[in-house]
Amino acid sequence: MSASTTIPAESLVGKSLTRVGGRDRVTGAQRYIADIKLDGALHVKLVTLPVGHARIISIDTSLALQVTGVSCVITAADLKQPVPRFGPSFNDRPVLAVDEVKYYGEPVAAVAAEDEDSAEEAARLVQVEYEELPGVYSVERALASDAPLVQAPSLRGNNPLAHTNIINEWKLDWGNVDTAKADLVLENTYTFPMISHFAIEPFAFMASAKDGGITVWSPIQHPFVMQRIIAHVTDLPLSAVRIIAPDPGGSFGGKAYPKFEPLLALMALKTGRPVRLVLNLEESFQASRRASNQVWVRSGFDHQGMLVFQDIRADFMLGAYVDIGDRVVSKAAYTAAGPYRNPNARILARSLFSHTTPSTAFRGFGVPQVSWAIESQINQAAEKLGLDGLEIRLRNVAHKGELVIPGGTPADGHWEQTLQKAADAIDWGTPLPSGRGRGLSMGMKPSATVLSSNVLARLHMDGSLSLLMGTSDMGQGARTVFVQLAASELEVPPEKVQITMGDTSIVPFDSSTSASRSTVFMGNAVRLACQDVMRKLKEIATEQYGVAQGEIQIFGGKLHFAGRSLPYTTVLKDYFGPGRGEIIGLGTTRARFEPEHPLGGNPAFWELVAVGCEAEVDTTTGEITIHKLATVTDVGKAINPQQVETQDAGAAIMGLGHTLMEHLMLDDHGRLRNAGALDYRIPTIKDMPGSLHSGLVENQDGPGPFGAKGAGESGILSISGAVGAAVSQATGVIIRDLPLTPERVWLALQDKANINPSAIHSKSLDHDSGVHQLADGLK
Amino acid sequence: MLNKFDLLVPKTLDEALQQYAELGSKCKIFAGGTDVLVSMHGGHKAYALLMDIKNLEELKGVEYTPEKGIVIGALTTHRCLERLPAIKEVYTALFEGVSQVGSVQTRNRGTIGGNICNAVPSGDTLGPLLALNASVIVQSVKGAREIPFGELFPGPKKTALKEDELLIKILIPARLSNSASAYTKFARRNSMDLALLGTATDLISNDGKTCDNARISLTTAAPTIIRARKTEEFLVGKELTKDVMKEAGEIASAEAKPRSSWRSSEEYRREVLKAIVPRTLAIALDRIQKGVNIP
């Protein structure tokens, strides 16, 4: 049987192989955590308070404990003291609220019962006496001098900012903004809303303690980060902590870091029983979100539209605990000035505490929040200078090899091609149908930096291949790409490649499934592991057949030497004896840690996108209709073009969500008003643009397999800027707050129609009073 | 968590009415359950006793004759209605209502009777039925009676049904010649959303220009569904020019009673009415002119 006869290897790369596991996903056969039942498991329900910030006076569990089937009610007092705290960056989040509740949804107690209903009933009977405290629910409040401190200074060591609500300040400065001479200066403030990941699979967790170790089930993106954190809260060695992470049902960053797994691990150890906790949608909304922000920006341009400087101050409202939020802000700061040649820039991005759900990773990781401001500035400059959105970008976009940040990774692609393709996709430059507007934007995101990934490739005696790796396939199609890469490397049929993921006791270490990194870094590791298998095949062939290694060639799934062609199976059989062995290859990739670098190291690639949009606005109601939306991404090489396109389409639609309709709202008590599917709107299939195009630029110039760069986030990076520009061209009004709901657009139109500037109806429009200075040379 | 409840599943209408007469408000009727069960899942309601009426033959079926009009069994689902040519081609406003309820899945379960009896001002069939001059047949052990749609909703979330009455069917009169209807649902996205506002029009214009009669209803524009009577009066006898329709929108907006909430301001809701009332009138007029929607 010759492996290579079915599929010629090279044809696997760049082919849209059917999604591995896709059928199970769409038929409902896939088992998510909530589908997995553990014998004898106790059901957990969290007890929360209807406020964002409160002092806990007392907790009375006596009534709850009387409910039949209740096993225990755990409060912070029942845990070891001090209560373990955890987090990916800082150990600041207690497993249960200690003394204070700091966000709406933070558990003060957890009930464990024999069944779900009893747990829920008992949770309602836990009597918590509390005093509501003033909360920090906005950027303004976080920075106010009389604001309550969200986090106790004692938790922050000797951090000079410990007595403020500022978590961190990220600063970048190059050139000299103060002395740079610009002909046009635009100064404005933009806001981006707090939004929900809204993965279709709500959060679900299980834990079970056995034989001195602990097993935790979680739909986590980064099983090895979880392992580290569970080991930390349980004081167990890593080898005693097993994380089982079945493929998540959507995540988008929301499931990147631990939520209630540490609590469940401690409960499993305490009760000696397996425990499970399945959140409903409303509770899932309370468990993760994206940071909102406010960006003040002053941009300078010369006559020709060349960027002279960017002066940016961005304040991100993180939640009650840092989670990974501060890293989000660091990346936002790093790329704030965009994919352009900026001679002078001053960037200050601050991460702020508030009494809200901890914000975490979210597709795009801080970039959409700053790109909205920067891209809007560029569009307005084009308008003021009589250029258009394409021309001004063509003049400023960094060419391949040029720096976008001093000392950073230079532009790693022909970005002007990407831009031009996006413009062409929406017929830029052709006559505009009346009532419509067009807009362009670009977005740039740094790849993952500090990291390592390992793959074990096991070539079995029948010529099939097992790959073991720590990536999570949450819908992005990682399995498919790795099957394609391994099958093409070893020239085995793709259906003979099996991938095992999601169990830290089986798969080797991987730092994370994030930052669009897996195809590049894990993909390279897959190839290295396969090459290691081939090296070992040559080794055993040398030993077995007495040929020099240099004389052996491997192609077509066979070893060729001395006029012989032996399939892998024959070599394995000859060497080990029938059915008695296999070859194990290891592939490792690593990116070095540079402590002085703001990101821990220079990114290996840029994820780059250009977006074009054609939109129409009903000026009577403010409704926006998106006629055309195009994203074009520089992916270097699409290993599976269909997957890249659908990822980009999905990301673009997600971007339309925060651009047009999504917005988590808080009431005066810091409670989410619109947690759930009714009042929190994400786009439906009926809200799709008239045409949605996902274009690719493939110049094989990335660091990944076959020149690939990461993909999957780029589509979301700068949707808002392009839509905003189209709306502004269609209506003549500029809106600087997202989302562009019909009511907000209508209000802005009223404002424009109104000669009396005092008739500003809404606070949200305050930001529209941008200062536009035209300096001497330009009148 | 769904509370524990008892379930009655009567097989005949007599049995159902008998049980209902005895139990009254102690028993919650449930048809498709897309309102009832959802409210229980959310923990807002905890009914101890439900009566599933899905087996009652008398509440099923649709009969249409051009001369007499249409009779729709209360259990008819939105999905079934949206697929009936008589609804799509003749009672177009109702088609535009039923076909915009939630998603296909919701419409496969949700019934028109449930939509009516749920009695929220955003119900998508309510405005069309009011404009189309529908009435309903309700029945208890004491007998059946007809209630015109205009008298069906005495207050928010209330119907004129007595404690022991079931909604059996909906009657919509035969269409008059040279008439057409339309419903506009204004929501913040294009499916899976409740009407932020809505308006239905049933228009008669014999010359295809002048309004001979108009029945206009407004959805989510007041605590209950309402007729825009001043607007209707204003329109009668007028040529339906752009300006006239615009003015109609202003009148409708003024006679509506929308409220401000965190979801939307009163001011904006009034503005939307000014836009969608003329839009809907224009659609109905266009249908008359094109001869669509005419029996």
Ligand SMILES: Cc1cc2nc3c(=O)[nH]c(=O)nc-3n(C[C@H](O)[C@H](O)[C@H](O)COP(=O)(O)OP(=O)(O)OC[C@H]3O[C@@H](n4cnc5c(N)ncnc54)[C@H](O)[C@@H]3O)c2cc1C
């Ligand atoms: C996801 C989702 C989306 C939705 N979207 C929309 C939408 O866009 N527009 C809209 O209008 N609605 C919407 N709804 C609400 C709901 O689907 C409709 O109101 C539906 O028509 C209700 O019908 P049902 O048969 O499911 O009613 P049920 O839930 O069974 O009953 C509703 C009410 O009517 C009473 N009732 C039902 N039948 C009778 C009867 N024959 N006699 C007396 N009382 C009766 C019940 O006691 C209850 O009070 C949505 C619901 C969901 C879950």
